[in-house]
Amino acid sequence: MKRPSCKYRSIIYAIVINSSAYGKAVTGKEIMFNSQRPNIKKLNFSASFVTFYCLLVLFAIVFSGGSSAMTPINHSKSNSNINSTSRYPSPKFQLPISCQLGESCFVQQYVDVDPSVKHHDYQCNQASYDNHKGTDFRLLSIRQVSQNFPVIAASDGLIKAARDGATDKLVTTQQEVKQLSGKECGNGVVIKHDNGWETQYCHLRKGSIQVSQGNQVKTGDLLGYVGHSGKAAFPHLHFSVRHFDQVIDPFTGLAVNNKNYQTQIDRCNSPVKKNKSLKNSLWHSSAQKQLVQPKANSDAKILALGFSINTMGLSDLTSHGLPNFKSIKNMPAVVLYSWIINLQQQDRIRLTIFSPTGTLIDVPGKALQRNKAQYSWYIGKRMPEAGWQKGTYTGRLQVIRNGKVIRSKKVRFEM
Numbered sequence: 340m341k342r343p344s345c346k347y348r349s350i351i352y353a354i355v356i357n358s359s360a361y362g363k364a365v366t367g368k369e370i371m372f373n374s375q376r377p378n379i380k381k382l383n384f385s386a387s388f389v390t391f392y393c394l395l396v397l398f399a400i401v402f403s404g405g406s407s408a409m410t411p412i413n414h415s416k417s418n419s420n421i422n423s424t425s426r427y428p429s430p431k432f433q434l435p436i437s438c439q440l441g442e443s444c445f446v447q448q449y450v451d452v453d454p455s456v457k458h459h460d461y462q463c464n465q466a467s468y469d470n471h472k473g474t475d476f477r478l479l480s481i482r483q484v485s486q487n488f489p490v491i492a493a494s495d496g497l498i499k500a501a502r503d504g505a506t507d508k509l510v511t512t513q514q515e516v517k518q519l520s521g522k523e524c525g526n527g528v529v530i531k532h533d534n535g536w537e538t539q540y541c542h543l544r545k546g547s548i549q550v551s552q553g554n555q556v557k558t559g560d561l562l563g564y565v566g567h568s569g570k571a572a573f574p575h576l577h578f579s580v581r582h583f584d585q586v587i588d589p590f591t592g593l594a595v596n597n598k599n600y601q602t603q604i605d606r607c608n609s610p611v612k613k614n615k616s617l618k619n620s621l622w623h624s625s626a627q628k629q630l631v632q633p634k635a636n637s638d639a640k641i642l643a644l645g646f647s648i649n650t651m652g653l654s655d656l657t658s659h660g661l662p663n664f665k666s667i668k669n670m671p672a673v674v675l676y677s678w679i680i681n682l683q684q685q686d687r688i689r690l691t692i693f694s695p696t697g698t699l700i701d702v703p704g705k706a707l708q709r710n711k712a713q714y715s716w717y718i719g720k721r722m723p724e725a726g727w728q729k730g731t732y733t734g735r736l737q738v739i740r741n742g743k744v745i746r747s748k749k750v751r752f753e754m
Contacts, residue, residue: 427534427582430494431623432589433558435540435578436476436565437489440629444488446637447477447575447680448712450588454597461590461603464638465710466681472586472595473539473579478565479642480660481509484574487547488565490540492556493578496530499537503548505568509657516570524577525569528562541577542569573657573713580621589621590630639686642713643678644736644748651676653715666752668727673699674719675734679746682711682738689737690718695730695754727754 438444449460451471460466478488484507505525510516519525524541526548531537544566550556567574580587586595593599617627647662648670656678675692682688685706692699702718731751738746 427536429534429536429580429582429587429592429621430496430532432493432538432580432621432626433491433623434476434626434629435491435493435538436576437491438476438478440476441632443478443483445477445479445640445642445680446630447475447573448637449474449590450579450586450595452588452591452593452595452600452603454595454600459600459603461588462636462638463603463606464681465683466637468712473541473577474589475575475577476565477573477575480656481567481574481658482660484544484564484566490528490543490562490565490576492530492558492560492562493538494530494532494558496532496538496556498528498550498552498554498556499531500527500529501548501550501552502527503543503546503563505545507545507566507568507574509567510570510572519570523570525571526563526566527569530556535583537581539577539579539581541579542566542571542575544568587621590617592619592621637681639682639738639740639746640680641677641736641738641746641748642680643676644734644750645676646732646734646750646752647674647676647717648672650674650719651715651717653678653713656715657713664752666732666754668754670722670727672719672721673727673732674717675736675750676715676717677736678713678715679711679736679738680713682707682714683740684709685740686711687739688714688716689735689739690716691735691737692718692720693733693735695728695732699732729754 434440436444440446447466448471449462449467450473451458451467451469452461453459453469456469458465458467458469458471478484502524503526505522508515510519524539526543526545527539527541528543528548528550529537529539540562542565543563545568547563547566549561549563556562565574565576578589580589582594587593588595591599591603593603617631620627622630643656643661645661646664646666648664649662651662651674656676673692675690677688677690679688687706688704689702690704691701700718700720704716707714731753734750736746736748737744
């Protein structure tokens, strides 16, 4: 039998005590053998009878579970589908960064919704890595860091923690990763929201933190600026959402666990594979409009395609940004460079340069041996002995997956 709560036990004990006070002489024997006593005993009997009746009714309510309004709330910290309709309503988050999504900033990686050693994002793609607990909003290169892209509070709350002073430095080796153990977030902020929710903002620029522990903030308040402190391979903001310390994917409102992952796998295998509506997401409607637009899709996203007179590798692009190219009559070479994020194993990158009279160079590329979070490749042609032909030169990039072109882009210049 279910034991009554402390609240109900107190009521029961109070009634029992009152009953003993009223009915000290009103026992079963007294009722049977002292029927000629004064009428006050009848009053005592009536009071005891009413008390006894109320006691029975109260026990019936308590031990039958009571009404739904009396049932204690189950404060479970592992709710599997947490959204605005749950008993722990979440805030509706605005974008935590002020930028033009798809142009000056990009979603590089999402929460890993796969609890196994593999990884998947909420769109059934692989724009994540194992155990990634947040959403990465990246800038194109370090050159943009000096332009002061604001990191802002995604919702009202209280500053739970803030840290500054970590150096902005791209992490490129495992030794550097080990040295950052415990401080992977770099310069960052944690905001405590209502109902057990909190958000975290990582990799902010050194010296840019604008808040301190205990400060109250409103949606849109400045927290700092995007940097590349902590465990960062590129300048970006890592934004994470937690509910009672459990990681939540803001795009679905789901906690990361086996049950929810299977739900998403079933959706991935259904005729409607992509949840582009973000119906149950934790994002505010204004943020959703930006996040679901085609240019915000980060699967095999083309960051840049352009011409240069020098070779351009990934480190060059990440550190220095895109080169300023101007064609000149006697330039020694023409180089077509590409920069793509979130490629999958077996994807191919085909680069082609067309001269005014036909194909100058065409390289189909080899299949990638593993997934690539970011990838750069280039081809080039030296100036012919007769010089460059006058006219339009076109560079083309094609991302090929399973024999089909899934992304394509062209650039041109005049000679």
